[in-house]
Amino acid sequence: MKKVVIISMICLIVLGGILIFVYSKEDKSSKQKTPPKPPETVVQNNQQSSNTKVPAHNYSSDKLKVVAEPDSISVLVNKHNKLPETFNPKDLVFPKVPYLKRATTEKRQLRKEAAIQLEKMFAAAKKDNVYLTGVSGYRSYETQKILFNYYVKRDGYEKARTYSALPGTSEHETGLSIDVTGKDGTCAAEDCFGKKPEAKWIADNAHKFGYIIRYPHGKQAITGYKYEPWHIRYVGVHLATEIKQKGITLEEYYGLH
Numbered sequence: 001m002k003k004v005v006i007i008s009m010i011c012l013i014v015l016g017g018i019l020i021f022v023y024s025k026e027d028k029s030s031k032q033k034t035p036p037k038p039p040e041t042v043v044q045n046n047q048q049s050s051n052t053k054v055p056a057h058n059y060s061s062d063k064l065k066v067v068a069e070p071d072s073i074s075v076l077v078n079k080h081n082k083l084p085e086t087f088n089p090k091d092l093v094f095p096k097v098p099y100l101k102r103a104t105t106e107k108r109q110l111r112k113e114a115a116i117q118l119e120k121m122f123a124a125a126k127k128d129n130v131y132l133t134g135v136s137g138y139r140s141y142e143t144q145k146i147l148f149n150y151y152v153k154r155d156g157y158e159k160a161r162t163y164s165a166l167p168g169t170s171e172h173e174t175g176l177s178i179d180v181t182g183k184d185g186t187c188a189a190e191d192c193f194g195k196k197p198e199a200k201w202i203a204d205n206a207h208k209f210g211y212i213i214r215y216p217h218g219k220q221a222i223t224g225y226k227y228e229p230w231h232i233r234y235v236g237v238h239l240a241t242e243i244k245q246k247g248i249t250l251e252e253y254y255g256l257h
């Protein structure tokens with residue numbers, strides 16, 4: 001009888017110990033902070049729920065010039081020249097090139113002429129054993145607005161303006177610009193991409209397919225953007241070749257600097 005009591009007590013103690021251990025672990029994990037969501041996830045959530053949480057900003061007070069020919073292949077869109085709010089490229093298509101998995105459906109689009117030339121460029125790179133991947137192409141005014149408002153809410157209007165484009169002023173809204181990277185997706189839209197062989201190939205060859213590096217090194221005072229070796233813009237072969245040969249920017253081509 002004594003034996004039974006002792007065994008029962010041991011069992012109870014062991015069981016109690018296990019329960020205490022399990023509960024303390026659960027408690028710990030519930031106290032752990034959830035990792036911050038990347039901006040795009042948050043943005044998409046906002047889009048799905050409602051826009052009421054996004055602070056409104058009166059963009060008309062920014063006195064930007066609205067471009068006259070938003071459909072033009074050589075349109076100049078920058079921090080001073082914006083696309084009309086109602087602008088939607090009519091000839092968006094999906095270029096048959098590889099994209100990073102995380103690229104949304106909208107981002108995989110470009111205007112038709114730019115898309116055809118992008119396919120040719122990626123194929124030519126492949127022949128040189130350079131494997132390019134699309135990161136982000138077209139972005140609608142609405143998406144840019146949601147993105148910008150997210151940054152305003154997080155960091156305030158003035159700070160947001162230093163790193164994010166006002167709705168209507170992102171070149172991605174033209175459907176003529178795309179961010180590209182290498183096969184493995186490392187350094188996508190990051191400074192370290194500039195040191196990759198893919199960046200060198202693009203710098204040497206993009207103009208042959210009508211693309212320019214829109215924000216070259218050392219031209220920040222002119223373009224308003226720091227060097228972005230990954231952001232290419234379609235302007236047509238003739239114009240791209242001239243810009244490349246002269247070592248100028250689109251702003252300088254238009255005599256704005």
Ligand SMILES: [Zn+2]
Pocket residue numbers: 172177178179230231232
């Ligand atoms: Zn870009």
